[in-house]
Amino acid sequence: MSESDAGKESDKAPTRPADEPRRQNSLPSSPLDPILGQHPWLRTILDAVPSVLAVLDSNRRIVYVNQSLQKVARHGCEEEVCGLRLGEALECRHAEEPPNGCGSTPACVTCGAVRTITSALQGKSATADARIVRRDGRIFEFRAHTIPFKDGTTRYAILLLTDVTHENRRATLEYLFGDDILNLAMRVHGFAQFLTEISPDRLGELKERISNLTGLLVEKIGAYQTLRAAEEGTLTVHPVSLESRGLLEQLVERFHESDVARDKELLVHPQAQNVVFSSDRTLLMHALRALTENALEASAAGERVTLLCTPTSEGVAFEVHNPTAMSYEVQLQMFIRGFSTKGRGRGLGTYTARLFVESYLGGRVGFVSNTESGTTFRIELPLHLAGSDGAVSE
Numbered sequence: 001m002s003e004s005d006a007g008k009e010s011d012k013a014p015t016r017p018a019d020e021p022r023r024q025n026s027l028p029s030s031p032l033d034p035i036l037g038q039h040p041w042l043r044t045i046l047d048a049v050p051s052v053l054a055v056l057d058s059n060r061r062i063v064y065v066n067q068s069l070q071k072v073a074r075h076g077c078e079e080e081v082c083g084l085r086l087g088e089a090l091e092c093r094h095a096e097e098p099p100n101g102c103g104s105t106p107a108c109v110t111c112g113a114v115r116t117i118t119s120a121l122q123g124k125s126a127t128a129d130a131r132i133v134r135r136d137g138r139i140f141e142f143r144a145h146t147i148p149f150k151d152g153t154t155r156y157a158i159l160l161l162t163d164v165t166h167e168n169r170r171a172t173l174e175y176l177f178g179d180d181i182l183n184l185a186m187r188v189h190g191f192a193q194f195l196t197e198i199s200p201d202r203l204g205e206l207k208e209r210i211s212n213l214t215g216l217l218v219e220k221i222g223a224y225q226t227l228r229a230a231e232e233g234t235l236t237v238h239p240v241s242l243e244s245r246g247l248l249e250q251l252v253e254r255f256h257e258s259d260v261a262r263d264k265e266l267l268v269h270p271q272a273q274n275v276v277f278s279s280d281r282t283l284l285m286h287a288l289r290a291l292t293e294n295a296l297e298a299s300a301a302g303e304r305v306t307l308l309c310t311p312t313s314e315g316v317a318f319e320v321h322n323p324t325a326m327s328y329e330v331q332l333q334m335f336i337r338g339f340s341t342k343g344r345g346r347g348l349g350t351y352t353a354r355l356f357v358e359s360y361l362g363g364r365v366g367f368v369s370n371t372e373s374g375t376t377f378r379i380e381l382p383l384h385l386a387g388s389d390g391a392v393s394e
Helices: 033-038 040-048 067-072 106-110 112-121 165-193 200-232 244-255 281-298 328-333 349-360
Strands: 052-056 062-065 126-133 139-151 154-163 239-243 265-268 276-280 304-311 315-322 364-370 374-382
Touching: 033 040, 052 067, 062 067, 106 112, 106 328, 112 126, 112 139, 112 154, 139 165, 165 200, 200 244, 200 281, 200 349, 239 244, 239 281, 244 265, 244 281, 244 304, 244 315, 276 281, 276 374, 281 304, 281 315, 281 349, 281 374, 349 364, 349 374
Parallel strands: 265 304
Antiparallel strands: 052 062, 052 154, 126 139, 139 154, 239 276, 304 315, 315 374, 364 374
């Protein structure tokens, strides 16, 4: 997440007095009120701006918004928004968390909107990307830009939020098809050229490598198509009988030809226990592959990534472990679509895993990360996926 223009003094989330109400009984005054009263046509111009435009007071309460924010926040009129903080107006999932809601929670430390607003109230313009996750799961992807403004001795922040959702989606496609898939296709092409030249005793090995690479290629494209269907709510699950250890062994084999696994060790833990269960194989493998790729990318050359499966009281659990710990800031943003420490166009892996597992497979995804033991992602699934006939073949 780019926050290059937000100053270091904004790194700490500002706090709100514990006894301060989230919305005051009377609406806060806006420095624009006299101007808009004299020139009503100016409000028409501001409402015509397609981006969200808001003015916030020194307590970060909204004192003016154009119609774009009213539409995004799904409020009927300006009066319903004024007096709220931005996270409250947009129904951010952290807006009511302790200690004092929007602007004070641990998650607010990484919020680009909070950082830019705070910076403007300290007298400095700022720009940062902001991803706000609503309570209903919808994600707003904005580029937040603020400039400071003073009316006498009173400080205000003028906030402009530009929707960069399509820009980020395009960056994802450019990475997926311009880098990731193109690299796989070029490797397949390179191996295919050797088919007529290689000695017969090595032909089987080459065919196997080409098969693995083309399998990865198909899976990469299929994963993105499946993700789009999942986000649009048109995805249908197809439960089949599965064996947990077999899935992990197939995963290790598939990554054998992957660049991300080069010079690293990927193996199934010796204590992995085979569990027969029913689930959607395609979605589960997409989720496991995403978490495994994430673990491999986080690992240095020579390090080991371990896959484990065990029975639980309700079904089966899968774990993906790597020795690298995540920072606190990264942990706060895990599972958010588009968040990545690896640059633009990335950030689908853990988001995809949680979406598939929790929205379609009836399971849960979580992680534990610390310097002592590294990072472990865990998927827990029921023994029988709802919608299956419950008959799991041995």
